[in-house]
Amino acid sequence: MDLYHQNIIDHYKTPSNYGEMKGYSLVRAEYNPTCGDRLVLYMKLDENRVVDVSFTGSGCAISMAAASMLTEVIKGKTIEEVLDISKEGILEMLCTSINAGRLKCALLAWTGVREMLKP
Amino acid sequence: MLDTKHIKSNFPILKTKSNGYSLVYLDNASTTQKPKAVIESISNFYRKDNANVHRGVYSLSEQATAKYEEAKEKVVRFIGAKDAKEIIFTKNATEGLNLLAFSLGKTFLKKGDVVLVSGGEHHSNLVPWQLASQIFGFTVEAVKMTVEGRWDLGDFQNKIKTLPVKIVSVAHASNSSGVIHPVEKIVPWIREKKALLILDGAQSVPHMPVSVARLGCDFLVFSGHKMLGPTGIGVVWGKKDLLLQMEPYQGGGGMIREVHLTESTWADVPERFEAGTPPIAEAVALGVAVDYLSAIGMGAVFEHEKQLTEYALGEIQKISGVEIYGPMDMISRGGIISFGIRGVHPHDIATICDTFGIAIRAGHHCSQSMMGVWKTEATARVSFYIYNTEKDVDELIKAIGKVKRVFQIKN
Numbered sequence: 001m002d003l004y005h006q007n008i009i010d011h012y013k014t015p016s017n018y019g020e021m022k023g024y025s026l027v028r029a030e031y032n033p034t035c036g037d038r039l040v041l042y043m044k045l046d047e048n049r050v051v052d053v054s055f056t057g058s059g060c061a062i063s064m065a066a067a068s069m070l071t072e073v074i075k076g077k078t079i080e081e082v083l084d085i086s087k088e089g090i091l092e093m094l095c096t097s098i099n100a101g102r103l104k105c106a107l108l109a110w111t112g113v114r115e116m117l118k119p
Numbered sequence: 120m121l122d123t124k125h126i127k128s129n130f131p132i133l134k135t136k137s138n139g140y141s142l143v144y145l146d147n148a149s150t151t152q153k154p155k156a157v158i159e160s161i162s163n164f165y166r167k168d169n170a171n172v173h174r175g176v177y178s179l180s181e182q183a184t185a186k187y188e189e190a191k192e193k194v195v196r197f198i199g200a201k202d203a204k205e206i207i208f209t210k211n212a213t214e215g216l217n218l219l220a221f222s223l224g225k226t227f228l229k230k231g232d233v234v235l236v237s238g239g240e241h242h243s244n245l246v247p248w249q250l251a252s253q254i255f256g257f258t259v260e261a262v263k264m265t266v267e268g269r270w271d272l273g274d275f276q277n278k279i280k281t282l283p284v285k286i287v288s289v290a291h292a293s294n295s296s297g298v299i300h301p302v303e304k305i306v307p308w309i310r311e312k313k314a315l316l317i318l319d320g321a322q323s324v325p326h327m328p329v330s331v332a333r334l335g336c337d338f339l340v341f342s343g344h345k346m347l348g349p350t351g352i353g354v355v356w357g358k359k360d361l362l363l364q365m366e367p368y369q370g371g372g373g374m375i376r377e378v379h380l381t382e383s384t385w386a387d388v389p390e391r392f393e394a395g396t397p398p399i400a401e402a403v404a405l406g407v408a409v410d411y412l413s414a415i416g417m418g419a420v421f422e423h424e425k426q427l428t429e430y431a432l433g434e435i436q437k438i439s440g441v442e443i444y445g446p447m448d449m450i451s452r453g454g455i456i457s458f459g460i461r462g463v464h465p466h467d468i469a470t471i472c473d474t475f476g477i478a479i480r481a482g483h484h485c486s487q488s489m490m491g492v493w494k495t496e497a498t499a500r501v502s503f504y505i506y507n508t509e510k511d512v513d514e515l516i517k518a519i520g521k522v523k524r525v526f527q528i529k530n
């Protein structure tokens with residue numbers, strides 16, 4: 001079972017950076033109508049650096065694990081560094097093969113983060 | 120049960136592999152597979168009979184027209200009506216419901232009138248009414264659903280009695296819970312109110328004997344592709360006296376009597392509702408699908424699915440951590456089971472099933488209001504047809520076990 005390797009299941013079951021944030025600088029809701037995945041992303045910025053990030057929501061293992069991993073990756077990075085993360089980078093991060101039908105799930109958090117930080 | 124070995128041999132796609140496994144197709148509520156006879160009828164039509172209908176004076180056009188009309192004869196008999204002029208061919212059930220919402224809206228409805236649907240409709244029996252209500256000023260109201268996915272009959276009767284209901288438009292059978300609704304209970308209330316009854320038969324006509332005469336509805340709508348037919352063809356059956364009063368839905372060729380530059384008069388029915396060149400080859404192929412189902416017998420189709428569903432419900436309920444949405448028993452239900460595994464999203468269930476060549480649906484099944492009743496975003500859904508077997512169910516059960524292992528769901 002390629003898609004659902006242990007790391008994905010672990011992130012799904014015990015996600016990192018899960019929870020609402022008080023005193024955030026940015027917040028954004030993302031919705032994936034095909035799966036019904038819902039995410040709310042929170043970010044605290046200091047100048048152009050993401051000093052804290054968290055999320056809440058519910059959805060499939062792929063979307064939740066991707067959100068969890070992405071928040072780990074971007075914490076402490078500058079806005080430019082975050083925006084540099086490509087689609088392919090996300091797939092590499094998930095370390096799994098994803099069919100077209102589930103790509104939206106994998107990219108949900110990434111899409112939200114980019115929308116939040118886009119100049 | 121049906122002779123599934125023989126039936127399966129008629130469906131080329133069921134011999135194919137999916138992800139290295141023999142395809143187990145359990146998404147029949149979405150669309151069904153097609154038997155050879157249907158597939159070949161399409162190519163035969165283009166090889167031997169192709170011309171436009173109702174237009175040419177030449178023999179080939181007459182031949183195509185005769186085939187098209189013959190398909191209507193087959194369909195009208197299949198649903199227990201007599202007059203093929205009461206059959207309108209559309210693109211699918213969705214277009215049929217749009218046709219009714221807009222044509223009935225324009226012809227019969229005004230501000231203050233109510234169209235009553237249920238809280239468990241497919242979006243295609245909800246959104247067209249919302250759109251038409253914005254133009255014609257009527258209001259859409261919804262009957263409450265029970266947790267099993269059945270109509271709250273008290274609420275149904277009360278709403279018909281107390282609201283200015285002109286049209287009731289409801290699914291005959293549900294695509295999410297599998298419930299077959301008790302139409303006979305609501306017909307007397309609707310008659311007393313002098314309202315019209317539209318049945319969305321997308322999930323009933325393919326799976327059980329349906330007779331409009333016995334049901335007592337005014338309109339019935341369904342899709343060809345959910346009953347072994349091709350995509351691109353749907354059916355509206357309506358009582359002729361009503362159709363004759365109704366305004367057209369779309370304008371174009373074939374639906375007019377006389378055209379002047381600023382106004383036109385309408386053709387008779389059903390031509391009035393079939394603007395432009397219809398899906399001719401698809402209609403002919405639907406006729407072949409109807410022949411195929413009739414040869415098996417719709418009673419036998421229903422019985423086969425019933426036995427499979429009963430078996431599957433029993434097996435699924437043996438697995439801990441699995442919850443079934445909709446009825447757990449066999450009372451007034453068809454071959455659809457919605458379920459979930461606690462701690463696993465339905466899309467992950469469907470993805471893991473897919474790796475074993477098992478096609479099931481996951482999502483809201485175009486009925487977000489029903490998901491609301493069940494307090495979930497989505498369910499996994501299996502739906503059976505004539506070629507499914509207990510072995511297919513066994514494969515599904517094995518896959519569910521695998522899902523639980525991957526997600527480390529202990530019990």
Ligand SMILES: Cc1ncc(COP(=O)(O)O)c(C=O)c1O
Pocket residue numbers: 148149211212213214241243244290292293294319321322342485
């Ligand atoms: C109850 C019901 N009504 C209407 C439809 C719409 O059918 P189509 O997409 O073929 O128009 C469906 C299809 O899923 C259905 O299940």
